[in-house]
Amino acid sequence: xxxxxxxxxxxxxxxxxxxxxxxxxxxxxxxxxxxxxxxxxxxxxxxxxxxxxxxxxxxxxxxxxxxxxxxxxxxxxxxxxxxxxxxxxxxxxxxxxxxxxxxxxxxxxxxxxxxxxxxxxxxxxxxxxxxxxxxxxxxxxxxxxxxxxxxxxxxxxxxxxxxxxxxxxxxxxxxxxxxxxxxxxxxxxxxxxxxxxxxxxxxxxxxxxxxxxxxxxxxxxxxxxxxxxxxxxxxxxxxxxxxxxxxxxxxxxxxxxxxxxx
Amino acid sequence: xxxxxxxxxxxxxxxxxxxxxxxxxxxxxxxxxxxxxxxxxxxxxxxxxxxxxxxxxxxxxxxxxxxxxxxxxxxxxxxxxxxxxxxxxxxxxxxxxxxxxxxxxxxxxxxxxxxxxxxxxxxxxxxxxxxxxxxxxxxxxxxxxxxxxxxxxxxxxxxxxxxxxxxxxxxxxxxxxxxxxxxxxxxxxxxxxxxxxxxxxxxxxxxxxxxxxxxxxxxxxxxxxxxxxxxxxxxxxxxxxxxxxxxxxxxxxxxxxxxxxx
DNA sequence: CGTCAGGTTGATGCCATTCAACTTAGGTGG
DNA sequence: CCACCTAAGTTGAATGGCATCAACCTGACG
Numbered sequence: 001x002x003x004x005x006x007x008x009x010x011x012x013x014x015x016x017x018x019x020x021x022x023x024x025x026x027x028x029x030x031x032x033x034x035x036x037x038x039x040x041x042x043x044x045x046x047x048x049x050x051x052x053x054x055x056x057x058x059x060x061x062x063x064x065x066x067x068x069x070x071x072x073x074x075x076x077x078x079x080x081x082x083x084x085x086x087x088x089x090x091x092x093x094x095x096x097x098x099x100x101x102x103x104x105x106x107x108x109x110x111x112x113x114x115x116x117x118x119x120x121x122x123x124x125x126x127x128x129x130x131x132x133x134x135x136x137x138x139x140x141x142x143x144x145x146x147x148x149x150x151x152x153x154x155x156x157x158x159x160x161x162x163x164x165x166x167x168x169x170x171x172x173x174x175x176x177x178x179x180x181x182x183x184x185x186x187x188x189x190x191x192x193x194x195x196x197x198x199x200x201x202x203x204x205x206x207x208x209x210x211x212x213x214x215x216x217x218x219x220x221x222x223x224x225x226x227x228x229x230x231x232x233x234x235x236x237x238x239x240x241x242x243x244x245x246x247x248x249x250x251x252x253x254x255x256x257x258x259x260x261x262x
Numbered sequence: 263x264x265x266x267x268x269x270x271x272x273x274x275x276x277x278x279x280x281x282x283x284x285x286x287x288x289x290x291x292x293x294x295x296x297x298x299x300x301x302x303x304x305x306x307x308x309x310x311x312x313x314x315x316x317x318x319x320x321x322x323x324x325x326x327x328x329x330x331x332x333x334x335x336x337x338x339x340x341x342x343x344x345x346x347x348x349x350x351x352x353x354x355x356x357x358x359x360x361x362x363x364x365x366x367x368x369x370x371x372x373x374x375x376x377x378x379x380x381x382x383x384x385x386x387x388x389x390x391x392x393x394x395x396x397x398x399x400x401x402x403x404x405x406x407x408x409x410x411x412x413x414x415x416x417x418x419x420x421x422x423x424x425x426x427x428x429x430x431x432x433x434x435x436x437x438x439x440x441x442x443x444x445x446x447x448x449x450x451x452x453x454x455x456x457x458x459x460x461x462x463x464x465x466x467x468x469x470x471x472x473x474x475x476x477x478x479x480x481x482x483x484x485x486x487x488x489x490x491x492x493x494x495x496x497x498x499x500x501x502x503x504x505x506x507x508x509x510x511x512x513x514x515x516x517x518x519x520x521x522x523x524x
Numbered sequence: 525c526g527t528c529a530g531g532t533t534g535a536t537g538c539c540a541t542t543c544a545a546c547t548t549a550g551g552t553g554g
Numbered sequence: 555c556c557a558c559c560t561a562a563g564t565t566g567a568a569t570g571g572c573a574t575c576a577a578c579c580t581g582a583c584g
Contacts, residue, residue, distance in 0.1 A: 012349055062403050064489045070406040072399045084396075087274055087389050092396050092494040127349050129391065134346075134354050136398040137334045141324050143405035144332040144450030148572070179530065188406030193572055195532065227326045232354040410540070441562065455540055457564065525584100532579070540571085547564070554557080 004166040005052065005078035011236060012127035013120050023121060026114060027052060027104035040095040040103060041082050047091060049105040051081035056101030057177055061185070062093040071186040073136065074098075074159060074178075078166045083129040086111075099177045134232045143188050146227065151187045152197045153226030156207060158233070160216055165235050176214040266428035267314065267340035273498060274389035275382050285383060288376060289314060289366035302357040302365060303344050309353060311367040313343035318363030319439055323447070324355040333448040335398065336360075336421060336440075340428045345391040348373075361439045396494045405450050408489065413449045414459045415488030418469060420495070422478055427497050438476040 005027070006020050015023070031054065034040055040058055041047055055077050063069035072093060075081060081095045081103065106114075115122035135158070142154050163174045184194040201207045206222045208215040216222055223230075267289070268282050277285070293316065296302055302320055303309055317339050325331035334355060337343060343357045343365065368376075377384035397420070404416050425436045446456040463469045468484045470477040478484055485492075 012351070060399070062399065064403070064407060065491070066489065068407045070403050072402050084392055087385065087392060089274075089392070089496060090493070092496075093399060123349065126388070129395070130346055130349060130351070133391070133395045133398060136395060136402060137322070137324065137355060139402050140334050140398060140405060141326070141332050143402060145326060145330045181530080190573055191530095192532090192574080196572095199532085227328065229327070231352075234351060234354075443562080452541055453562095454542080454564090458540090461564085527583085529582090530580085533577080535576090536574085538571105538573080540569105542569075543567090545565085547562100549562080550560090552557100552559080554555105 005054065008078040008166055009124040009128065011234060013123045015120055015124060019118050019121050022114065022118065026106055026110065027054065030105050032103050032105045034097045034101045034103060036097055036099055038097050040097060040101070041091050043091050043094045045091045047082050047085040049107055050085055050111045052104040052106065053077050053079050053081065054102045054104055057098040058095055058101055059098055059182070060093050060095050069185065070188065071182060073132070074186065076162055076166065077168065080125065080128050083132065098182065131234050134234065138232045148187070148189050148193060149197050149200060150226055152183070152194065152201065153206065153222055154228055155183065155187055156214065156216070157223050157226050157228045160214065161230060161233060161235065172217060172219065173213055173215040175212060176209065177212050267316065270340040270428055271386040271390065273496060275385045277382055277386060281380055281383050284376065284380065288368055288372065289316065292367050294365050294367045296359045296363045296365060298359055298361055300359050302359060302363070303353050305353050305356045307353045309344050309347040311369055312347050312373045314366040314368065315339050315341050315343065316364045316366055319360040320357055320363055321360055321444070322355050322357055331447065332450065333444060335394070336448065338424055338428065339430065342387065342390050345394065360444065393496050396496065400494045410449070410451050410455060411459050411462060412488055414445070414456065414463065415468070415484055416490055417445065417449055418476065418478070419485050419488050419490045422476065422481070423492060423495060423497065434479060434481065435475055435477040437474060438471065439474050
């Protein structure tokens with residue numbers, strides 16, 4: 001019974017049962033709980049820990065001096081917050097919690113030791129970094145070339161597929177615990193215009209969004225409206241198309257980390 | 263007399279003289295020459311080599327199905343073309359030469375051996391990957407939040423500073439061997455509008471651009487117009503503020519690689 | 525019951541696109 | 555050497571996508 005984040009790490013390299021156990025223990029021995037609008041890491045920090053999201057949503061964000069700011073990435077369970085920290089560098093952006101979040105905050109020395117002795121684990125982690133980079137490139141394309149409408153379609157597709165990959169979907173639905181304001185920040189649109197695009201999407205019957213729950217009646221159609229090509233997510237073929245009902249993994253995750261709360 | 267790309271790699275970790283020699287030999291034993299509009303790596307490739315740019319300009323680019331496409335990054339001497347290849351994965355985008363380019367195409371087996379035995383080198387390379395990721399994030403912010411005018415300012419600032427970091431500037435000037443069409447693709451603007459922004463920049467006396475040569479009379483002013491914060495480039499303080507005249511490194515690079523041409 | 529965050533709607537205007545033409549410079553062949 | 559061609563850059567006018575400003579609505583909550 002492997003955890004979602006471990007399955008996610010195995011997208012590249014197979015991890016031995018030993019490696020897996022080690023990772024799990026490491027992660028669940030350093031759980032930290034973070035409230036909805038708190039920061040996990042702040043710009044300029046010299047982070048002493050590597051943060052791995054266990055549950056909840058977070059985002060990378062960066063501000064201009066005059067106050068304008070953007071969300072640069074959404075971080076979902078299984079995602080690394082600060083790969084930068086793997087090599088000692090200051091953060092060039094912040095990571096903030098969008099919902100209540102539980103993260104594993106693994107101290108650098110421990111982490112270094114882990115990756116040094118277990119090259120497979122190191123490799124798996126670097127794989128995540130490369131996927132993150134691929135996603136960032138796709139976002140660049142998104143903002144540069146797609147229309148507002150396509151942009152929103154694309155973002156919703158990506159989030160849904162990424163959630164499904166870690167077993168956080170139920171059929172054609174998933175949680176979307178973010179405000180429209182946040183979606184606007186992520187798509188480079190104003191709140192007003194994002195709202196209008198969303199309504200067009202609803203009118204076209206491409207999405208149902210109510211009570212923080214997103215339902216995609218026809219994923220194919222949404223993907224085609226978004227000009228979405230999932231290659232950049234490097235999902236495994238069959239294995240990751242499973243949802244929570246099949247994997248039962250969301251609960252497993254939450255029970256575990258909750259159990260460790262002080 | 264170290265090469266620019268080696269100095270660049272040392273932005274994080276110090277490399278031993280041994281490491282440096284090894285790297286140089288490795289690079290210059292596998293030089294490949296590539297013409298102006300040729301591809302270095304193509305989307306979907308399963309690359310057998312790691313490519314390092316020795317001279318010339320290249321770019322990452324990605325297309326949508328309907329033909330729209332964007333430049334996602336400019337690659338300058340010292341940059342890695344396909345960090346993705348460090349772990350075995352298909353390319354999710356293409357890398358094309360913008361000018362005549364000479365690249366070191368290091369075969370994977372050799373490369374793996376190198377990084378395995380010399381952890382410092384591996385670390386230095388991963389550092390580059392992380393800088394690339396930071397640049398990509400800044401581009402996301404650029405496209406999402408900055409106006410067309412600021413966007414162009416920002417791009418020119420970044421290119422100038424990155425070139426200066428590898429000794430490819432002369433005073434306040436550098437080569438800018440790309441067409442306006444390419445700048446438009448990189449900023450998410452139309453060619454027409456980019457041209458107009460460029461003229462505004464000229465009128466404001468912030469840049470002089472003629473014959474593929476960019477001159478920035480007042481870098482401070484340009485940076486301020488761009489809301490430019492250089493932190494994300496992770497430049498060293500003093501060392502990398504040197505230009506070609508001081509370092510004499512551009513010539514060194516070109517002579518070497520040219521000498522190896524078949 | 526007031527307050528506040530989140531969401532929705534309308535009117536207006538500007539930034540950037542689109543379409544279309546024209547200029548300039550470099551290169552090639554007759 | 556000029557005639558022609560093409561890539562690159564420049565300019566004008568009209569359109570439209572998205573931003574801006576400003577209300578107003580809704581439900582949750584103390």
